[in-house]
Amino acid sequence: MSPLVTAYIGLGGNVGDPADTLRAAFRSIDGLPGTRVTATSGLYRTPAWGREEQPDFINAVACVATHLPAQELLAGLLDVERAFGRHRDRAQGRWGPRVLDLDLLLYGDDVIDEPGLRVPHPHLHERAFVLVPLVEVAPGLTIPGIGRADAALASMASDGIQALP
Structure with missing residues (x-):
């Protein structure tokens, strides 16, 4: 069995009932082989980014302990996306509406x-909608090659991000 690794997964969606979808996705991620959501x-409700003419997103982060190698964890996350009806189609372009988006942010x-x-996720340190929930889950976390996540977050505006009750 592979060693236990702590990984962080970004979740987002803006189609259907994204809050319910993200809660269900937490459970699905917890069901991946050799993986436990810790x-x-x-x-968080966040304004659409990239393509702004779409509904706001709901975003969150999960911390997992996993025995899966990074590529296998990613494959499992893509399977979860598909189970929720997400089809990654390059013809639709990037940053469009989606029922569920799962990104492997960090793998140990x-x-x-x-x-x-690519891990760390190449834009992790540039996106407040990911850093706000990441810093909530792991306040002192260091992003390899970048530095502390809370310092990256402090360097950008995050005032459009609202915690859901």
Whole structure:
């Protein structure tokens, strides 16, 4: 069995009832082989980013302890997306509406640059909608090659991000 690794997963969606979808996705991620969700952030309403002419997103972060290698964890996350009706279609373009988006943000302290997988997520340190829930779950976390997540968050505006009750 592979060693136990702490990984962080970003969740988001803006189609249907995204808050319910994210709560259900936490349970689905917890059901992946050799993987246990150890912490989840609250849910946050965030303005659409990239393509702004769409509904606001609901975002969150899950911390998991996993025995899965990074590529297998990513494959499991993509399976969860598909189970919720997400189809990654390049013809639709990036940053469009989606029922569920799961991103492998961090995998231990590893730096991975392989086809289809880059960890830390290449834009993690630039996106308040990911950093706000990440810092909630792991306040002192360091992003390999970048520095502290809370310092990255402090350097950007996050006033449009609202915690859901």
